[in-house]
Structure formats: structure tokens, C-alpha cells
Amino acid sequence: xxxxxxxxxxxxxxxxxxxxxxxxxxxxxxxxxxxxxxxxxxxxxxxxxxxxxxxxxxxxxxxxxxxxxxxxxxxxxxxxxxxxxxxxxxxxxxxxxxxxxxxxxxxxxxxxxxxxxxxxxxxxxxxxxxxxxxxxxxxxxxxxxxxxxxxxxxxxxxxxxxxxxxxxxxxxxxxxxxxxxxxxxxxxxxxxxxxxxxxxxxxxxxxxxxxxxxxxxxxxxxxxxxxxxxxxxxxxxxxxxxxxxxxxxxxx
Amino acid sequence: xxxxxxxxxxxxxxxxxxxxxxxxxxxxxxxxxxxxxxxxxxxxxxxxxxxxxxxxxxxxxxxxxxxxxxxxxxxxxxxxxxxxxxxxxxxxxxxxxxxxxxxxxxxxxxxxxxxxxxxxxxxxxxxxxxxxxxxxxxxxxxxxxxxxxxxxxxxxxxxxxxxxxxxxxxxxxxxxxxxxxxxxxxxxxxxxxxxxxxxxxxxxxxxxxxxxxxxxxxxxxxxxxxxxxxxxx
Numbered sequence: 001x002x003x004x005x006x007x008x009x010x011x012x013x014x015x016x017x018x019x020x021x022x023x024x025x026x027x028x029x030x031x032x033x034x035x036x037x038x039x040x041x042x043x044x045x046x047x048x049x050x051x052x053x054x055x056x057x058x059x060x061x062x063x064x065x066x067x068x069x070x071x072x073x074x075x076x077x078x079x080x081x082x083x084x085x086x087x088x089x090x091x092x093x094x095x096x097x098x099x100x101x102x103x104x105x106x107x108x109x110x111x112x113x114x115x116x117x118x119x120x121x122x123x124x125x126x127x128x129x130x131x132x133x134x135x136x137x138x139x140x141x142x143x144x145x146x147x148x149x150x151x152x153x154x155x156x157x158x159x160x161x162x163x164x165x166x167x168x169x170x171x172x173x174x175x176x177x178x179x180x181x182x183x184x185x186x187x188x189x190x191x192x193x194x195x196x197x198x199x200x201x202x203x204x205x206x207x208x209x210x211x212x213x214x215x216x217x218x219x220x221x222x223x224x225x226x227x228x229x230x231x232x233x234x235x236x237x238x239x240x241x242x243x244x245x246x247x248x249x250x251x252x
Numbered sequence: 253x254x255x256x257x258x259x260x261x262x263x264x265x266x267x268x269x270x271x272x273x274x275x276x277x278x279x280x281x282x283x284x285x286x287x288x289x290x291x292x293x294x295x296x297x298x299x300x301x302x303x304x305x306x307x308x309x310x311x312x313x314x315x316x317x318x319x320x321x322x323x324x325x326x327x328x329x330x331x332x333x334x335x336x337x338x339x340x341x342x343x344x345x346x347x348x349x350x351x352x353x354x355x356x357x358x359x360x361x362x363x364x365x366x367x368x369x370x371x372x373x374x375x376x377x378x379x380x381x382x383x384x385x386x387x388x389x390x391x392x393x394x395x396x397x398x399x400x401x402x403x404x405x406x407x408x409x410x411x412x413x414x415x416x417x418x419x420x421x422x423x424x425x426x427x428x429x430x431x432x433x434x435x436x437x438x439x440x441x442x443x444x445x446x447x448x449x450x451x452x453x454x455x456x457x458x459x460x461x462x463x464x465x466x467x468x469x470x471x472x473x474x475x476x477x478x479x480x481x482x483x484x485x
Contacts, residue, residue: 032449037350078449082453
């Protein structure tokens with residue numbers, strides 16, 4: 001009878017062990033996440049977590065790898081920067097990444113009862129991911145338009161390309177809208193927000209030096225007056241100074 | 253239901269006659285218990301044996317598909333290899349990093365020390381190589397997998413080059429050269445998969461292809477599998 005009991009106990013243990021599986025599944029050992037991985041991960045993060053369950057955070061050693069992977073710019077760069085791949089293919093992938101990113105922006109929006117963001121670092125990392133991605137996405141789109149055009153110098157082609165750049169700049173302005181909610185960020189969150197302005201807006205201007213930044217300057221000036229954080233004011237001021245200098249050099 | 257749960261369910265179903273007799277044993281009166289227990293142990297023994305045989309068979313077929321066997325292919329037939337030659341069965345691994353459309357190739361450096369020389373050749377093992385679908389049309393996937401075979405050939409040629417430079421026949425030294433080539437090949441194969449991320453990083457894939465092709469050309473003198481001894485006394 002003892003043997004039978006041992007056998008039954010072992011069997012029970014086997015069943016219990018086999019039923020235990022990770023609640024959330026992310027391909028963390030995968031070197032690069034592709035669009036499909038982003039689709040699965042974003043869906044899991046948006047709908048797979050219970051309401052009171054903590055989402056992956058940079059400050060949580062166990063789950064930080066998930067958010068690090070999610071916001072790793074290499075994931076899109078490895079395809080979009082690969083000149084040996086076809087332009088149409090890269091453009092297609094960029095568009096898919098962009099669609100996934102739009103879904104990602106809804107993951108970390110939760111706030112507490114004082115309207116403070118619960119996941120400010122993660123929220124901003126996702127925004128930064130989108131800023132980096134969009135430069136590539138719009139650039140590839142414009143390259144495709146120029147390539148497909150009979151006359152790349154035609155006024156119609158230039159109009160479409162400039163319209164795309166204008167959309168890109170407007171998308172960047174959305175990032176600055178966060179400054180209207182700066183009180184929802186802690187001091188360190190405001191610092192990250194400011195660092196985002198410094199890094200990504202400079203990249204945008206470097207990439208499109210001749211774009212029309214009038215709207216950006218106006219918005220930056222208004223927000224500069226409104227912001228109470230020096231970590232945000234400083235990069236805004238630098239941005240305005242750079243764009244003003246560009247504008248004055250243009251007028252000569 | 254997860255795969256492990258399915259396995260547990262199969263095992264439980266497999267052992268259902270055993271459980272049946274176990275329940276009977278418990279229900280039986282004391283005098284009949286011994287008899288029923290004996291039957292129970294007999295069923296247990298037989299079923300364990302069957303399960304063991306089934307497991308061994310599964311492992312063997314998973315390693316080499318003897319149901320659809322094709323003998324190893326030499327490098328001279330490299331250009332003829334297609335996914336039709338990938339005859340292996342994959343019973344356990346269902347995806348590679350979540351991607352169900354995957355393939356893998358098994359190659360080896362085969363060697364034989366003979367009286368007048370050493371035969372070192374790279375082989376592709378069709379019945380151990382796997383593709384998720386044989387009629388898949390993916391030049392990139394096939395090219396990536398076939399370059400694994402080229403890497404094996406590259407290290408076979410490197411070994412032959414080193415062997416041909418030996419002045420006095422020394423079998424342990426030859427074995428050592430071949431062992432070293434195999435180890436280096438293994439590391440290179442891993443590096444290739446890592447850098448190209450199984451062909452996902454296209455520029456890296458191209459870079460490797462060019463590099464491997466040029467190295468093979470450089471070692472084209474060692475294309476012949478056999479290295480003959482030219483001992484200088």
C-alpha cells in the first residue's frame with residue numbers, strides 16, 4: 001500500500017508541476033523582436049494583465065528586461081537601417097512597426113489618484129521609441145515617393161514629401177504636449193522628458209534641416225513660459241535658440 | 253492546453269488500465285488484495301516497458317528519420333540541395349523564438365585515417381535536417397541553412413590544409429587537427445547564427461556569405477576529400 005501511495009503522490013506532483021506555467025510570455029531570449037513579437041507583446045501588456053497587477057517596470061529587476069526589450073530601438077533599426085534590404089520591404093516593415101507603436105502608447109497611461117503617472121519612465125521610453133522610429137519611417141516613405149515619381153524634382157513630388165515632413169514635425173509636437181502635464185511626472189520623470197526633447201528634436205532637425213519649424217518654435221516658446229521645471233525649460237530654450245539661429249541665417 | 257499538460261494527459265490515459273486495477277485492488281476484500289495487487293504490478297511493469305520502448309523509438313526517429321532516410325550528401329552535390337532533402341522529423345521543438353516557420357541543418361566533418369592518406373569531408377545529413385514545410389519557397393531560408401554546410405566544408409578544407417603541411421605522419425596529431433577544426437567550426441556556426449540572427453539581419457547574412465565564399469575559394473586546393481601523405485625522410 002505504501003508503494004501505491006508513493007506512486008499516486010508522485011503522479012499528483014507531476015500533474016501540479018506540469019500545470020504551472022509562466023503567466024505572461026515574452027520572447028526574452030530572442031535577440032531582436034520583429035513586428036509579430038511587438039504585436040503579441042503589446043497585446044499581452046494591454047490586455048493580459050489584471051487591473052491591479054504591476055506592469056513590467058524599469059525599477060523592477062524581474063520585469064525590467066521586458067520593458068527594455070520593448071523599447072529597444074535596435075529592434076526596428078536592424079531592419080530599417082539595412083540598406084541591403086529593399087526599400088519597399090523596409091517601408092512596409094516601418095509602417096507595421098509604426099502601427100504597433102501606436103498600440104504601445106496605450107500601455108503605460110495609468111495614473112494614481114493624484115494624477116501622477118504610475119509608469120512615467122516606461123511611458124516616456126515608449127514615446128522615445130516612437131520618436132526614433134518615426135524619423136526612419138517618414139524618411140523611408142519619402143524615399144519611396146521620390147523613387148516612384150517620374151520626376152523627383154516636380155512640384156507635386158516636393159509637395160507630398162514636404163507634407164509628410166510637416167506631419168512628422170506635428171507628430172513630434174505631440175511629445176511636447178506632455179509638458180502640459182508636467183505635474184503628473186516626478187522630478188526624475190521631468191528630467192527624462194527634457195532629455196527626450198534634447199535628443200530626439202535635435203535628431204529631427206539634423207535630419208530635416210530645411211523643414212518648416214515655425215509651429216514648433218511657437219509651441220516651444222509657449223511651453224517654455226508655462227513650464228516650471230528647469231529640466232524641461234533648458235532643453236526647450238536650447239531648441240528655440242537653435243531654430244532661431246537657423247531662421248536668422250536663412251533670412252540673410 | 254499547454255504541451256506539457258497534453259503529455260501528462262497522454263500518460264494518464266496510457267496508465268488508465270493500471271488505475272483501473274488499482275481501484276479494484278482498493279475495493280477488493282483483504283483476501284483478494286494480494287491477487288489483484290499482483291495483477292496491478294504486472295500491468296505496471298508491462299506499461300512501463302511499452303512506454304520506455306515508445307520513448308526510445310521517438311528519440312531515435314527525432315534524431316534521424318529512418319522512415320524517410322536519405323544517406324549523407326557530400327559537398328560536391330551542394331548545388332542540388334533543396335528543402336526536399338530536409339527529411340528530418342521534429343517532434344519536440346515546434347518553433348524557433350516563436351517562429352513556426354523555421355528550419356535547421358545538420359552537417360558534420362567526417363574523417364578517416366588511411367594507410368596512404370587522410371579523408372576529411374563535410375557531410376550534410378538529410379534525415380537529421382528539418383524544415384517546417386518541404387515545399388516552402390524561401391530562397392533566403394534555404395540559403396542561410398545551406399551556408400551552414402559551406403561553413404562545415406570550410407573547416408574541413410582548413411583541416412586538410414593543416415594536415416598537408418605535416419612533414420611526418422603522426423596520427424594523434426592528425427586527430428588533434430581534425431578535433432580542433434570541428435571545435436572551431438562549431439564556434440563559427442554559432443557566431444554565424446548569432447550575427448545573422450538566423451538570416452533576419454540581412455546585411456550580416458550577406459557579409460557572411462561573401463566572407464565564406466571567398467575563404468572557400470582561397471582553399472580551393474583542398475577541395476578533394478583525400479589528403480595523401482608525402483612524407484619526407
